[in-house]
Amino acid sequence: MHRTMRCAHCQCLVLPNPRGKTQRFCSNKACQRARKAQWQRDKLATDPDYRANQQDCPHRWQQQHPHYWRQYRQQRADYRERHRLLQQHRDHKRRLRPLAKMDVFEPVTAIQPGIYHLIPVVGPHLAKMDVLAQKCHVIPMT
Numbered sequence: 556m557h558r559t560m561r562c563a564h565c566q567c568l569v570l571p572n573p574r575g576k577t578q579r580f581c582s583n584k585a586c587q588r589a590r591k592a593q594w595q596r597d598k599l600a601t602d603p604d605y606r607a608n609q610q611d612c613p614h615r616w617q618q619q620h621p622h623y624w625r626q627y628r629q630q631r632a633d634y635r636e637r638h639r640l641l642q643q644h645r646d647h648k649r650r651l652r653p654l655a656k657m658d659v660f661e662p663v664t665a666i667q668p669g670i671y672h673l674i675p676v677v678g679p680h681l682a683k684m685d686v687l688a689q690k691c692h693v694i695p696m697t
Contacts, residue, residue, distance in 0.1 A: 564589040 559568045562581040569581040580590040598605050617623075628635055 562586055 558571070560571045560578065561568055562583075563579040564586040565581065565583060567581060567583075571578045580586045599609065628638075
């Protein structure tokens with residue numbers, strides 16, 4: 556007597572393969588893709604060697620094909636145009652963002668004696684650079 560089972564992905568009732576004692580998915584393509592994705596998630600979570608191999612695989616491929624992306628961009632004008640538009644959008648969004656999330660202070664009309672922090676203006680990451688503390692002495696003009 557054949558017993559039916561419910562597929563873990565599509566929830567349909569199916570006759571399991573008698574040779575597969577732990578079958579949980581039916582043979583539909585979408586269900587098999589879900590089964591494979593589930594297996595990969597479980598394998599990545601439990602097997603450090605598999606995880607390291609999966610992380611290293613794109614790096615090995617890139618080393619074997621160093622000019623792939625340069626040639627791809629040269630051959631595909633539509634890709635270049637899309638990339639150019641997306642980069643313009645990213646640049647525009649970055650310009651709208653404040654450089655640092657600090658309290659805003661009013662500008663001082665005259666320099667007062669004290670200790671000032673000098674922030675070098677180099678690169679796009681203003682707030683992430685090292686800050687130099689300098690003591691400033693005001694010399695009055697006579």
